[in-house]
Amino acid sequence: MPTMEILGQQEAIKKLDAELISGTLSHAYMIWGPPGSGRAMLAKGLAVAANCTGRADMPAESLRGLWHCGKCRNCAKLLSDAHPDYAVVRPEGASIGIDEVREMQSRISLRPGESHLKTWVIEDAHAMTEPAQNCLLKVLEEPPGHALIILLLDDEDMVLPTIASRCHSVRLGTVDRATLVDWGQRELGLSAERAATLAALSGGLPGRMARLANDPAYFKLRGEILSTVRGVMWCGDGGKALAASERLMRIFRNPRAEADAADGVEGAEDDDAAESAAGKEGKASRTGKASKASKASANSSEAASIRKPRGACDLIASYMRDALTLSLGGGRDMLINADLADELEQDAGRGQPEQFKRWAERCIDTGEAVDANANVQLALDALMLQFALPMLC
Ligand SMILES: [Zn+2]
Numbered sequence: 094m095p096t097m098e099i100l101g102q103q104e105a106i107k108k109l110d111a112e113l114i115s116g117t118l119s120h121a122y123m124i125w126g127p128p129g130s131g132r133a134m135l136a137k138g139l140a141v142a143a144n145c146t147g148r149a150d151m152p153a154e155s156l157r158g159l160w161h162c163g164k165c166r167n168c169a170k171l172l173s174d175a176h177p178d179y180a181v182v183r184p185e186g187a188s189i190g191i192d193e194v195r196e197m198q199s200r201i202s203l204r205p206g207e208s209h210l211k212t213w214v215i216e217d218a219h220a221m222t223e224p225a226q227n228c229l230l231k232v233l234e235e236p237p238g239h240a241l242i243i244l245l246l247d248d249e250d251m252v253l254p255t256i257a258s259r260c261h262s263v264r265l266g267t268v269d270r271a272t273l274v275d276w277g278q279r280e281l282g283l284s285a286e287r288a289a290t291l292a293a294l295s296g297g298l299p300g301r302m303a304r305l306a307n308d309p310a311y312f313k314l315r316g317e318i319l320s321t322v323r324g325v326m327w328c329g330d331g332g333k334a335l336a337a338s339e340r341l342m343r344i345f346r347n348p349r350a351e352a353d354a355a356d357g358v359e360g361a362e363d364d365d366a367a368e369s370a371a372g373k374e375g376k377a378s379r380t381g382k383a384s385k386a387s388k389a390s391a392n393s394s395e396a397a398s399i400r401k402p403r404g405a406c407d408l409i410a411s412y413m414r415d416a417l418t419l420s421l422g423g424g425r426d427m428l429i430n431a432d433l434a435d436e437l438e439q440d441a442g443r444g445q446p447e448q449f450k451r452w453a454e455r456c457i458d459t460g461e462a463v464d465a466n467a468n469v470q471l472a473l474d475a476l477m478l479q480f481a482l483p484m485l486c
Pocket of ligand 1: 144145146147148161162163164165166167168
């Protein structure tokens, strides 16, 4: 019988198990942690366990891990995303507006048709506008007895405190590297070396690791960006620096490149699918999980993220941070870009720690500046000139 595992999130699952078993389930939850940590997966798991009719026949000690029978009508429909009493609200564009929350407000007040709970998941709940949050607050103040509202967000302080105080808070954290390497080999079928590379790059996020495993475009683009930067470091040639900046600008002007390279697979599943890959739902759904993850890769959110100026600056900063680590005597096992250890060692041997530290900081500053609407071309020109002529800048 299926139980739920989400890599590294046993504490969160234990907390929800205890509430389900003791009958103290809340009407509202806030599941928060970085994207890729398994938020959507856990929300679905909670809804399935809370509505599974097979649980009634089981002794309490068998119900751990958000146990569900996998066979009853609620399980079948929820697991195949076809349950009429389960709905997801996502940002359309940059935010979730009051209209979407009002619609939820009117629909959640109606009794559920098939299960005893009506579940509403709000993804990226931090994207709710203030009027939308105030509207949600009214629902949370007097939730219908059958309501299960689950907010998914990056950080608990990103919604109004009045909302946070009405939700049970469930925090998801990052996963250590060794656990990710082991999981990558077991669940994603990666070689030990590849698993180690992706675990290092993932920042402790299994969802991100699953996306990277299916995203060759990311590695191609990362290589292009970093070789452009490496080509100008200490070169002493301002013209070459400006040409490098222009090369990066050309990369940013081609935002659909990943979709074109994705072999005609339609992709719009984003984090959700990759988060599914980060958990497992018994053997039955593993095939579906794999296909969902590869579908997510078509959208190439990892490649797409470094094709934007901010993402590229963060990437270059991570390279400089790695060079700093090595120049301070740190080991290869501490690198984020572990697969580029040879290049990094070469670069680390050419400069001083202070230099790499300054460059990493400049990358982060540049990323923040372009996010705040600075002129991208000028900001990149300045950054490349820093790399080319460090003694003058
Ligand atoms: Zn069931």
